[in-house]
Structures are given as structure tokens and as C-alpha cells.
Amino acid sequence: MDTKISIEKAGKTFGDGERGIVALLDVSLEIGSNEFVTFVGASGCGKSTLLRCIGGLETLSSGSIKVDGAEISGPGVGRAMVFQHYSLYPWLTVMENIKFSRLLRIGREDLTSSDVEAASGRADALLNLMGLTHVRDAYPNQLSGGMQQRVAIARALLPRPQILLMDEPFGALDAQTREVMHDMILHVSKLEKTTIVFVTHDVEEAIYLGQRVVVMAPRPGRIDSIYEVDLPQKRDQDMKLAPGFLQQKKAILTRIRETAGMHTDYELLERMTRQAEQQNDMR
């Protein structure tokens, strides 16, 4: 597998001096072409920061991120990003949102009329792929959250990006919608041959979607461990109940809990329950 993204000793510090917060420390990772990598970790582990650095929305304090061997500086058309929410343009219809990148100068350079035709054909194809044909002329606020995310994904895919960066894209959706979206995005990944970097807080989602699950740890944000997912290429919702899946889920959850440095104080809870009971008895 060719390397698509190579992250070398990436470091990111917010603020400076003593009070600076180390969001990323010495993160190194190679992501292959058409690979689907998912990132999980306790809050503050820097998974979103890393994604934003790959997207070029944040700049690294040290180290480098290379795409196809070339170091990135700032956002680029080849790296599309899908956010958790509020990224659609409410004043544009679904179709206009999907075609937004066509309004930009960068999308118009050196275009022949056949390119333009091909692009509108692609917009229609994406509309179809995402099951949005019937809401083509609707405005985003007329759509459900799941439909809105489909529009956001279609919009990101329009200029045929080689890399799709997804920052908890399904985090605000209900469980049933999320399942549908999972199979949809897997389908897209196979069809479009896109490299997908996917950040989530949902371990089940991370295993189901990812070929590798990268667990990050907080304070300072770093890669803790990487799990190879041993599932058949063609995923199926029932796999989530298979023993192997559950075992891996448990292992990852335990690891995240250990790195989070947060634990439930059972002793305190018990003491409080006893006290409450005593008070009830006295009454």
C-alpha cells in the first residue's frame, strides 16, 4: 500500500511558555492510500487537533505532515473536511451547497466546457449516491441532521479529494441514522478510493469503520496504541455482536479509560449512599 499521508514527529502547542498546552507531542504515523483510519481517545487527547492539522486549519509547532511526499502548508482542495455540524450554508439549496466549490476561482481555473459538464454530472451522481435527489432544492434547515451530513459529505466529495477528513461527523445523529451513515460512508470509501481519516468518540463506530483504530492519550496529546481491525472487508451490522468485535471494543475502551486519568470514585459513591440511607432512616 502506498503511503498517502505521513506524519513525522508532529507537535502542537497552544499558547506559549509555562502556560502553553501541549496538544500534540511527537506524533508519527503513516496512512496508506485508500486506507480508512479512525482515531479515538479521551477528550483532550488531540485527535481533533491532529485532524485539523492534516486539513491545514491549524499549523504544527514542530514536525511535519506530508501528503504524497510534499509538506502541506494550509488547506488544500485535495483534503476535504466534514465537520460535526453547522458547516452547511443555510442560504443555499442542497444542490447549491454541493456545488459550492464550483463557485471558487480555484475550481474554475483552466476548465473546458466538457469539464464543467462533467462536474454537473458528478453533482447529480453524488446527489443520487447520497439519496438526496428528492430534496435537491430544499434548504438545509428543512432537512434532518442525517440528511444535512449527507449534503456535507457530498459537498466535500465534489472536487474528487484524495483525502477525506471527518471530525465526529455523525456525533450529533441518533443511533439508527448513524448505522445507515456508516454503511454509506464505507460504500463511498470503496467507490471513490478516498483515503479517510475519521475522528470519533464512539469506539464501536471506530472499529466498524476503520481498518486501523488509533487510540490517542491526553496530557500531552499523543498516540497511545494502534489496533488492526480484523473484520471482513464487507462490513455487516451483525458483526458488531461477534465475540472478536466485542473483545476488541472492550480492549480499546479499557485502554482509553486507563489513559484518561479519570475514574469513578466508588468508595465515595458508597459513602454518600450510606449517608443518604441513614438520613432516611432517621426520618
Added chain:
Amino acid sequence: MSSRHKISAGWSSLWVIRGHLSHRTYLLFALTGMLLPLAAWWGLSVSGWMDKVFMPGPLEVLSRAYTWFKEDDLMQDIWISTYRVIAGFSLSAVLAIPIGLMIGTYRPVQAMLEPLTDFIRYMPAVAFIPLVMLWVGIDESSKIAIIFIGTFFQMILMVAEDVRRVPITQIEAAQTMGANRGEIVSLVIVQSAKPALLDTLRVTMGWAWTYLVVAELVAANSGLGYSILRAQRFMQTDKIFAGIILIGLIGLAIDQFFRWLHRKNFPWLYKK
């Protein structure tokens, strides 16, 4: 029994917190809210508790408005006042919108202009009147200048706030699609802030009318505000009432016009 139960349930359902009102019920309440004060005013004027000179009734005010229209060139007063408001307000908007846009978009511009604007807007616009009269004279431009001073600085800050409220993800999404700075400003920030900007204009338009009256009370020999002041000199309270109500009505009309523009231009906000 059951019908009484129904009525009481209907009554209490009106008072659900953030509840829903049918169109008809809404109109009923709105009309009541408008007519009740009018009826109270009329009752007060016919009761004889207050001298007619100080408290003219609705009919007196209406007939005064009519003679004002017939003999005293009411339309000229309305025209000149409206002209001043629109001129001062437009001048202020034309300058405040780009400045506010820059403040809300670029941090150095914000650092340079926002504290200054914040400071100036707390200086009472009315206190500038003597200075404006010395500098600009007492012709039309002084009235326009006062309206400008009264609205401009507030407008800058409100526009800047509208621009800052554009969700950062909308901007970042455009960045990752390859938009350059100019495209982000024109295709995302301005488009996204437009509805809020129109609301800002609607609100500041109200303030422009307030400053118009101030300007005309002090330094004018025409217009609605001036007519109100002169009416006081001749104890024409009915004319004072007529002038105040007229300004209120014009303001209401302009406000409704802005709301209509809002619905017309931003259909996505009204489709659910």
C-alpha cells in the same frame, strides 16, 4: 359542564410557556393591545377629568392632522423629515457596514477600531449638536450629521457583532474547499451575516428617527420634529399628539418594510 371545561382548557392552553397561538387568536390579542390604549385615551378625553388644552381627544387630533394636511403642508414636513432620516441613515450604513465587516473579520482592524468606537459611542450624540452647528452650519447637512453621529458608531459595533456570529465551521469548510480570503468574505461571511445585518439596519433605523426629532427640535425650521416644537409654543397640544403619532406610524411602516424585505430576501429562514 363540558363546554365550560372546554373553555377553561382553551384559556389555560393560551398560557403555556412559549406556547402556540392560532392566527385568529393572535390577531385578536394584537387588536386588543392596540385598541385598549386608544379607548382609554378617548375615555379620558371625554370624561372631562383633564383640560382639553392639555389632553385633546383622538377626534381633535385627527381633525388637526387633517387641517395640517390641508393648510399647513403636512406632506412637506413628512417629506423633509423622511429625507433627513434616510440621508443620515444611509450615509451611516454605507460607511458602517464595510468598517464593521472588517472589524469582525480581521483582528488587527478590530484591535485598532473597536475600543475607539466603543469609547465614542458613549459620548452623547446630542451633546455634539452645538459643535455640529458651528462646524456644519444650520442647513440640511447639520441635521443629517446629527443623525449620522447618533447611529454610525452603534451601527459599526452591531455590524461587527453580526459578522462575528458567522459560525467558524462555515468559514473553515470554505477554506478546506480552497476558497481564498476574498471568496470567504464575499461568498461566506457576507452571505451568512446578511439576515442579521438587515435586522441591524431595521433597529438602527428606529434610532435614526429618534435623533431626527432631537435635531429638529434644536436646529431646524421645517419637519415633523420642528412642527411639534412650534406647536408647543402655540399650545396646540392636538398638533403635538398628531406629530408624535405620525412619526410612530412612519416608523412602524418602515419597520414593516424591513421585515418584508427580510422575508423576501431570506426565504430559507421562513421555510421549515
